[in-house]
Amino acid sequence: MAKMTLDQLRKLREETKGEMTRRETEGKEIQVIVGMGTCGIAAGAKDAFEAIVKAVDEHKITANVVIRQTGCMGLCHVEPTVEVIVPGMPATIYGKVDAAIAADIVRKHLVDRKLVSGHIYDRPAIDIVNK
């Protein structure tokens, strides 16, 4: 199951436009990071991921956005979780991100540079490595 999910993710990346540029972080300002542990995927992280890829394409900001996956952020009660890093704005973690909220995040946060109300959660701890 997991293997399939990862394969699907890779396939997804290949199928979407701007595939080569999306893999390079250099020159891209915005990062969207989707929590993809087993629990996140079970809660629908894959749908959120797809919706983000789609919305980023629709808004034609592909060249400026990196979409990545990561492991469990620890916020089990609000999976799936997505972190958004936009220059000039605080890094933000969104929880309970379904396809609709994902599209909202791209439109409001990435394009309009506004936080999306109601789905923000706190980072559980400071980063001991990069501080």
Next chain:
Amino acid sequence: MAYKQFILVCGGTGCESSKADDIFKELHAQAEAQGVASDVQIVKTGCFGFCEKGPIVKVLPSESFYVEVKPEDAKEIIAEQIVKGREVKRLLYKDDTQKERIKTEEIGFYQKQYRIVLRNCGIINPENIEEYIARDGYAGLEKALFELKPEGVINELKIAGLRGRGGAGFPTWRKWEFTRVVKEEQKYVVCNADEGDPGAYMDRSTIEGDPHSVIEAMTVCGYTIGANKGFVYIRAEYPLAIERLKIALRQARELGLLGDDILGSGFSFDIEIRLGAGAFVCGEETALLQSIEGNRGMPIPRPPFPAVKGLWGKPTVINNVETWANIPVILTKGGAWFAKIGTETSKGTKVFALTGKIKNSGLVEVPMGTTLREIIYDIGGGIKSGKKFLGAQTGGPSGGIITEEYLDTPIDYESLTALGSMMGSGGLIVMDEDDCVVDVSKFYMEFCVDESCGKCTPCRVGTAQMHDILDKITKGQGKVEDLEKLEKIGHALRRAALCGLGQTAPNPTLSTIKRFRQEYLDHINGTCRSGKCKDLVTYSIDKDKCIGCSLCARKCPVNCISGSKADKYTIDASKCIKCGECFTACKFNAVLKK
């Protein structure tokens, strides 16, 4: 136009009911009135935990964390922080307990969690070794190989005071040293990733989120003790963790961080994955090693310990995933840094999988010495739907239940053992008043009966006997003498069983008999407070309250409720399966549960 600052108002149910909405509106009004509406965005968020100190307001990017905020504070927050850029000090969260515990530069930070093991989880892409390397990854290995040398690594671990996170808490440096000093050509390094406690998923999440931390630590161990072969024993039920581990191993080999002559040091090491079939007993180290060898997973008597005579009779260091994940940080930041975190006897942090009747379930990592109350209420946000706290189970089927009166005990290996529980690998299940402790004890005992390998008689027979007695009690057929019998068998099991599975199997039962004796006696007298023990519950309908709406009859899955609007409704007890659907459905409290 872009906002410069952001005010986050907690929109969790707890904070909503304590006027978060008024604060939200007042902040908007004040921002407008003071002419900064275009500089600051004010939004509502999900629950931040800390519900008892709500409403919570957080201001970014300054990370100001305000507690117990009132609507009338809005004016000052806008005027001071947004207009003048100064924090409103009187509203900031203060935590004196944490200051004593973490004597690092993070003093004064509001968060209760401190992530060493989970440092990369949820931050890096676990399938990209470069991201791990960018965050000090493999720097610990580098330091071990070229600076510390084996003695130096042991010394750092000794200074750090790291103890095994699998449950028993044996000092890691000592384990490594035992193996290091044995003169033997072939030695092995093993990672125990056979996480089997009900409700535990710390190790799975660690490997899924940061597989390289385990690989790096095992390589360091190999170098330290003189082994060139490692095994990760992981259960086949963890396909994503296995997949990511495989990817990580491949990438490490490609970059020469595994294999021959690592980083030109002359030291060679490689790791293989061995899949477990999901037997709980294989989490016990001797049974695990048997399983790797291809034998049936059964424990063998210790001593000799694996450190001296382990895999294929060779000296073997075996540590659990969480223990491994600590090691790269200890090496890069130093043992002394690590030793500053935690309590006198237990250093560092502990990862817990916080589940059950908790508002904010999650994977949490806290410094040793944090209290259960802080974990459950400040991080977890308290009990779901406002029910009363009953107890918290640590250590799964090997642990015990911790009640309200002991919630303020600082958690470490010794304090939990003193409470009749244990650290275990870190499952933390919260129970509320709807749970029945006798039923829970029976559940754990049933688990142990199923998972007992059957090799030694005390465990094979003892767990089954205890389960039979518990089953009798939950059916209302128990006697007062049965409690004594349970205690007697339990104590015998503790002393006589061959391995940890049997030795700790009586813990949930013994701890609940001690702390909830009255509940056991109630069951013996034929009542179950929570209604979980179905044989002790009967449902009936109060004709005075029943309005004859027929809702219960329509919900009943076995059609045992009949009646009419005029005659009211009755339950045929002989057919009732005690599912409780009628009780939940009735809007007039006419269904009685006794």
